[in-house]
Amino acid sequence: MVKLDSVRRRLGPGVEFRCDSFHASPGVHMALWGPSGCGKSTMLNLISGLLRPDEGIVQVDGREIQGLTEGQLDRFRGERLGFVFQTFNLLAPFSALQNVLLGMRFSDRIPQAEWKTRAKELLERVGLSHRLDSKPRTLSVGEQQRVAIARALANRQKLVIADEPTGSLDPKTSETVMNLLLEMCTEEEVTLLLVSHDRAIAERLPERFDCSNLVKEVPR
């Protein structure tokens, strides 16, 4: 599903991201873990096409993305990737339902006639059928993360990228959100790459990738 081969990316003077080899099979739930600043988020940005490698190959769902144009990358992200961030996942002016609809707005994977039904189903699945019209500021952080999970899966994406999705949650809510994310990714048969600096969280996933040695010092 995701493959990185001899990827290099200059991060700053004398600092480089290097990943000689990475592979995640379709449907796998994998944790990318390591301490802060080790290159976990850079790796996610390279996989999602938000950063381009200076060298090497990034392959996602059978397609090499390092050579795609900006427009092709936009389309690629819209069709195949779902994101869950640590905080500020939702767009403030829009309701929970509208935020999930936005997940389908920028690709053609789901016919427009089905958008609303699909969004409502997902919000019902994450236990928020009673908050469809609620604006993000009226939702708790845990509820916002649940909306973000629904949105990440709205487009029937192949890959969900979750960057510290429980980083701002209390332990109880964190447990609930993690359970929901794993359950839903299993139900939808989606590959999950989850970044976390928390080893306990990482150990809940069946596969782990240690990112500790991805950022190297190089000659200036």
Place this chain on the structure above:
Amino acid sequence: MSIWHIAWGYLWNRKLPTVLTVASVALAVALISSVLTLRDETRKRFEEEGSTFDIVVGAKGSPMQLVLSTVYYMDTPTGNILFSEYERLRQHEEVVAAFPICLGDTYRGNRIVGTVRELFDHVRVDPVTREKQPLFRLKEGRYFEKKMEAVVGSTVARQNQLKLGDVFVGAHGFMDLPEDLLHVHAEFPYTVVGILDASGSPNDRAVFCDMESVYEVHKEGHHHHEEEEYHGPFRPGVEDTIAPKAEHEDEEGHVEAPQEKEVTAVLIDLESPIQQFQFKELVNSEYNAMAERPLNQIAKLYQQLLGTAKTVLLAIGYLVVVISALSILIGLYLSILQRKRDLAIMRALGASSAEILGSVMVEAFLVTVLGIGTGWLVGGGVSGAIGWYLADRYGLYVQPFGFSFEHTLAFGTVAFVGLLAGVIPAWQAYQTNVARDLAEL
């Protein structure tokens, strides 16, 4: 969830800045719109009135004063001309109709116009469509038939609550003075016999009577006020009445010949409008009078006075447009800075740079269009309020909501400037560095 929906969502999310920006655009548009509307409408009304008669003839003096005083009842007349000159004019072969106008008094600030009964049967021929439109329509009563009977304009009747059979008196001169300073012709009351329908013309503010009534009021023996400084058209110090003076001996025994009657002006229709220039020259050279084409003076008035005022007001309007554009720019720019994260999320969800740029441009467009719409309505309100004053004071009715080619051009310019103001914030949004902005989450 279209781009429009997204743009509207962000505007709605920051209501106060959006309302203030829309208000600033609306202010500019209201100013421009009302200036254009009032200019167009007043010119239309002036031209309608000005085209009622081909030529106005009055005493030599300022042609503008002559036209304003006799056609629009706005200024003091230039003086009087002899009745015999009126007779000569009336009998001229090129003259189809000639109506005398005798001015001298007012009723509560409204001109008392002495004329002939035939004036009410006159029709105005539209210069473009050539349609015939009656100048006067009675709302109730009848036209005057004898001396001291009055037909009052609709505004005069409404403001003074006059009804048929009511009696009133005129006051000498045209100055709008307090009642205790007016010289009132208390011994010559007029009786209301007719009330005119509203026409949207200066006639709404006038009182019409037989010219013999004016002579009667001003005949010698009834009207001597040497101490008065102002006598309207009656040439202070020379003679103070339009009415003929009777033969009499002075202190040294010289016999003064009886004086001829006078009229203030004559409104003339010619056989053909193309004779206007020739006839005007003829009157100016061969009569002891001055002729003028009303439309000529109106064109000058608009070019010299109102043209400058319009330019100044429009310049202010467009300056406000520039200020509004800056407020759109600043508002959107700050908004883009505040929502870098949102833009990055949208890019992560698959929105293209062009869609991000488009949504910001749509925001600028919506603010501008809302401003234009609101401004047009406010401008209509302003025009309506000023129009109400003009109708009440000068009998000029204006349509508050004008929409001309110039309006379209002005609104198009505002829309263009508004969109232009959106370009910088939109470009900033277009260049969103998604990875960096997401890393800041």
